[in-house]
Amino acid sequence: MTNHDRPETQSHPRATRRRQALTHSNSTTSKAAQMVDLDGLTAHLGYLIRRAQIWIFQDFIRTLATVNIRPAQYSVLTVIDANPGLTQMSLSKALGIERARLVHLLDGLEARRFVERRPSRSDRRSHALYLTAKGGTALAGIKELAQEHEQRLAERVGRKNRQQLLRLLAIFASG
Amino acid sequence: MTNHDRPETQSHPRATRRRQALTHSNSTTSKAAQMVDLDGLTAHLGYLIRRAQIWIFQDFIRTLATVNIRPAQYSVLTVIDANPGLTQMSLSKALGIERARLVHLLDGLEARRFVERRPSRSDRRSHALYLTAKGGTALAGIKELAQEHEQRLAERVGRKNRQQLLRLLAIFASG
């Protein structure tokens, strides 16, 4: 706390690591900023998985932009299709989406006539969820695009690596 | 589009998959809702990685709640510590955080006296970022908690699996 005022004089005792040609960003290529030390970050599962997830979602969103479907919407449509008549509560638990958030998601999908909320006969509190015919047709096309996206992933990481990733990541999903 | 009004009569041609004891959520354990078919989702890298990422971040946030540090803040502190004097632009590119968002992050960390923005001597547009002495001390404790978190991850997935995950996920980070 003694080395304040003077600007940019590296003097912190803890700052003992190498500093690349960063401060002189006007040195060589002018397009410097490359060689930043990520330090311990790359040893953190959380950091790597976050970067990977962002990359994957961006590709997914781009690929399915034509049908205007985002990842969460895709998961909702898929699970309703595979479990016609399930309740919002079941869907919420299955996908780990909060009840409150699911309301919005379903509002949007119902407004587009992809999904229907019918009154459940066995429990008048809950709604039974179904795909409409339009929703079913749409989902077919959507799944094709999703496969295209998954294809691109496989190309990026390699087929065997993708298989391994699926297996390893499933460990989390189980809990 | 003929089967509208009547509630909950599964009659969609596409809805041909099994429906478990979901509609009768009052049947056995009353805590039903378990057996929902996730269908193709588990074959999507994006779905699994999203679930895993949420799990990991929640554990990270919980573990570092005592020091009030979130994942993004941790990454910023770590990289500044390893690259004293780097600019916001460099940091932004290195972490994939948008310039605008980094401003807020740094505002918060600077208000807590963990980080300093000093005028760069080589470029009067940019700021040189440093940890303060307080920030350095804090980061030491923070990293301990982060290791504790990483430890818990290793326990959950197994040490070998964790190593494999690190290797596989790094593929994305490289692009």
Added chain:
DNA sequence: GAGATTTTGTTGTTAATAACAACAATTGCC
């Protein structure tokens, strides 16, 4: 069976994050 408790869907709020756009000061380019 009456009353208390829980569950379900809904509404609303707060906060973190992502993606843009615009701007002033400054730098680099020609």
Added chain:
DNA sequence: GGCAATTGTTGTTATTAACAACAAAATCTC
């Protein structure tokens, strides 16, 4: 010197996560 690009900043918008509160209906308890 003049023009384009860069840097940090401010602001807006949309998505998402996490809560809290509520009414209606179901379930539990005695």
